[in-house]
Structures are given as C-alpha cells and as structure tokens.
Amino acid sequence: MIVNDRITDYLHSLESSQGVLLDTIEKAALDGRVPIIRRETASLLRTLVAALKPSQILEIGTAVGYSALLMCQTMPRACHITTIEKYEKRIPVARENFKKAGEESRITLLEGDADQLLGQLEEGRFDLVFMDAAKGQYLHWLPMILELMPEGGVLISDNVLQDGDIVESRFAVERRNRTIHSRMRRYLYELKHRKGLETAIIPIGDGVAVSTKYTERVE
Numbered sequence: 001m002i003v004n005d006r007i008t009d010y011l012h013s014l015e016s017s018q019g020v021l022l023d024t025i026e027k028a029a030l031d032g033r034v035p036i037i038r039r040e041t042a043s044l045l046r047t048l049v050a051a052l053k054p055s056q057i058l059e060i061g062t063a064v065g066y067s068a069l070l071m072c073q074t075m076p077r078a079c080h081i082t083t084i085e086k087y088e089k090r091i092p093v094a095r096e097n098f099k100k101a102g103e104e105s106r107i108t109l110l111e112g113d114a115d116q117l118l119g120q121l122e123e124g125r126f127d128l129v130f131m132d133a134a135k136g137q138y139l140h141w142l143p144m145i146l147e148l149m150p151e152g153g154v155l156i157s158d159n160v161l162q163d164g165d166i167v168e169s170r171f172a173v174e175r176r177n178r179t180i181h182s183r184m185r186r187y188l189y190e191l192k193h194r195k196g197l198e199t200a201i202i203p204i205g206d207g208v209a210v211s212t213k214y215t216e217r218v219e
Contacts, residue, residue: 025069054128061133061134062085129148135162146197155209197211
C-alpha cells in the first residue's frame, strides 16, 4: 500500500462512470484478475492525455484494451494509438473491445514481443508513450523507447513502486520478486539521473513515473 486506504476510497468515491462499456471492461478484468490500471491511475492518465494533446501514442501492454480506450476518451480526434500485446489469450478480447467502442480506426494492435516490435517502429514518432507491461523489462526497453520519442515527448511508466515494496531491502522481498525489485530500482534511478530526461515519480495507484525527454542546454 502506498497511499492510505481511506484516502484512496475517498478518491474513488469522487469518480463518475467511465461509460457503460469501460465500466463493464473494468469489472470483467478485475473479476478475471487481468492486470489493468487502477481507478486513480486511470484518472491521471486521462488528464495527462487531455493536457498533452498527443498526435501519436504508443502503449506497451494492451491487456484487454482498457487503458487504450481510456486514452481515446480524451485524446484529440486525429490522434492514433499503437498498442503492443504478446499474451495471445488477451489479444482477441482487446480487439473485440475496440470494435465495441467503435475505435478500431484509431487503434492499431501489434501482436508479439515488444523486444522485436519496438525496433520496427519509426524513430521520433510517438509524443506520448504509456508503459504497463513486464516490469522487469522496463530498463531494457528504455533506450528503444527514447529513440521513438521526439524532444518534448512524454513517457508514463506504471507500477513503479510495487505496492510500496520498492523501499524495502531486497532481502525483505519475497525471493521470487527480488529480480524485478532490483531491476525496478535501477530503472527509477536511471529515470531520475539520465541526461535529457526530467522525471517525477508519483505515489498514486501502484506508483507512476512521468518522464519528459528534452535536450540539455550547454552553458
């Protein structure tokens, strides 16, 4: 837990319906234990998309299409989302959800491993990237993602605080989670210390990092 449960419950009580389809997708995902972004993270994502007004969005980790459809709600009409998913069982569900929402023309779903697919995309194309996939791969994907972003592009990374476990010693974390724990710590250090990136780590949901790519000025 990152934020007091009472505060989280209060924030949830302020939220209005996301629409019948998205509410249905969210409930089905939660009932089926499909990992999707939390309500408070969803609110932050919609707000950032509305503020940034991107023209091209890249999402890594489609799942059942919930977050892509959330972004569709507030992105400009001409904006397009390219989303990547490798888990075969979720791909047809996501495609059906995009069809139900009438957003097939604004969302392209690429099937396969991000390792291969990221290298096939056009450099400097995506002014907003939302990463919500295998947490242990964030650090590995970072250089490839930055190549795909122009100056001023924004990277949003979800689940970076691991329900608060990130502050614990690796020996206090379950053995099966230690590799991801150490890789995420290295990823957050890289986001905060890499030249040409300005990053804020926000303790909301399971932790969200918002990074902007910029060119450092030479004094």
